[in-house]
Amino acid sequence: MADLPLLLLLLWALAAPALAADPRSMLRELEAQARAANPAFKGFSAERGAAFYRSERPGGDGKPVACASCHTPDPKAVGRTRANKDIQPLAPGANRERFTDPAKVDKWFRRNCNDVLGRACSVEEKGDFLAYLISVK
Amino acid sequence: MKQSLRVMVLVVAVGATGGLLASGGDESRGRLPAVTHAQWQAECSACHLAYHPGLLPERSWHRIMAGLDQHFGENASLDAATAADIDRFLAANAADRSDHRRSRRIAGSIAPGAAPLRISDTPWFVREHREIAAATWRRPKIGSPANCAACHQGADQGDFSERRIRIPK
Numbered sequence: 001m002a003d004l005p006l007l008l009l010l011l012w013a014l015a016a017p018a019l020a021a022d023p024r025s026m027l028r029e030l031e032a033q034a035r036a037a038n039p040a041f042k043g044f045s046a047e048r049g050a051a052f053y054r055s056e057r058p059g060g061d062g063k064p065v066a067c068a069s070c071h072t073p074d075p076k077a078v079g080r081t082r083a084n085k086d087i088q089p090l091a092p093g094a095n096r097e098r099f100t101d102p103a104k105v106d107k108w109f110r111r112n113c114n115d116v117l118g119r120a121c122s123v124e125e126k127g128d129f130l131a132y133l134i135s136v137k
Numbered sequence: 138m139k140q141s142l143r144v145m146v147l148v149v150a151v152g153a154t155g156g157l158l159a160s161g162g163d164e165s166r167g168r169l170p171a172v173t174h175a176q177w178q179a180e181c182s183a184c185h186l187a188y189h190p191g192l193l194p195e196r197s198w199h200r201i202m203a204g205l206d207q208h209f210g211e212n213a214s215l216d217a218a219t220a221a222d223i224d225r226f227l228a229a230n231a232a233d234r235s236d237h238r239r240s241r242r243i244a245g246s247i248a249p250g251a252a253p254l255r256i257s258d259t260p261w262f263v264r265e266h267r268e269i270a271a272a273t274w275r276r277p278k279i280g281s282p283a284n285c286a287a288c289h290q291g292a293d294q295g296d297f298s299e300r301r302i303r304i305p306k
Contacts, residue, residue: 060210061210081183081184081185082184082209082210082211083184083185083209083280083281083283083284084185084279084280084281084283084284084287085184085185085186085284085286110212111211111212111213111214114212115211115212
């Protein structure tokens with residue numbers, strides 16, 4: 001019975017990695033959502049994601065704004081916030097911390113989609129976007 | 138002999154205590170007291186450095202935390218529980234609740250009815266930085282007065298001492 005704490009520790013160690021997300025598991029999760037909402041869903045497109053990443057829209061201050069405005073046209077590059085602080089690269093290939101924390105990803109999709117599009121991003125937009133970032137080598 | 142030894146011990150002890158007090162106060166080196174709060178650190182350092190709570194009075198922090206959805210043109214909104222938690226931390230360590238000389242000067246420079254949203258708008262800030270030209274603030278590596286860390290190398294630890302100032306070209 002003395003082994004019980006050890007057993008629990010082992011179980012915990014095994015369970016912990018399963019709880020942590022990674023970019024591909026997040027993409028699969030988005031796929032499941034897209035399919036549930038639309039039976040005709042044909043899969044995400046990295047190409048559409050690339051176009052979405054760069055497409056400019058009129059921003060709040062009149063100046064055009066895109067995801068690339070802060071994250072730079074190259075998702076492997078270091079970007080800059082409006083308050084002039086560095087933003088570490090968004091592409092998981094260049095920054096292993098990206099798309100590993102679902103709450104953080106949700107929070108920034110909510111803020112940045114609203115900032116750039118004036119509305120929330122659709123599941124398709126998020127999936128294309130992530131498919132693109134994963135494809136960047 | 139015994140007597141002089143005792144005096145020596147006394148002198149060393151007093152000297153050491155004095156040294157401790159001087160460095161513990163951190164005032165000569167211009168450092169604000171170290172503060173930690175995990176959520177403040179994570180949420181308020183994403184777009185700029187996490188501004189030390191001792192740089193604004195409590196009423197300013199409440200205003201900032203109540204308007205995060207329209208925060209200097211950005212949407213910095215948080216869930217209500219996190220926002221309330223950070224608000225409490227900022228208020229408890231605010232300039233008008235601090236004994237630190239610098240915090241007291243900041244708080245004292247603001248009119249009682251005013252609650253500025255910017256550190257860089259306080260009369261104290263304007264006075265400390267009056268020698269910096271408008272064109273300097275706009276240099277690409279600086280951008281605006283809000284970018285304390287561009288010039289103050291220890292800004293993220295609340296260290297604004299003069300020997301750690303370097304203005305980027």
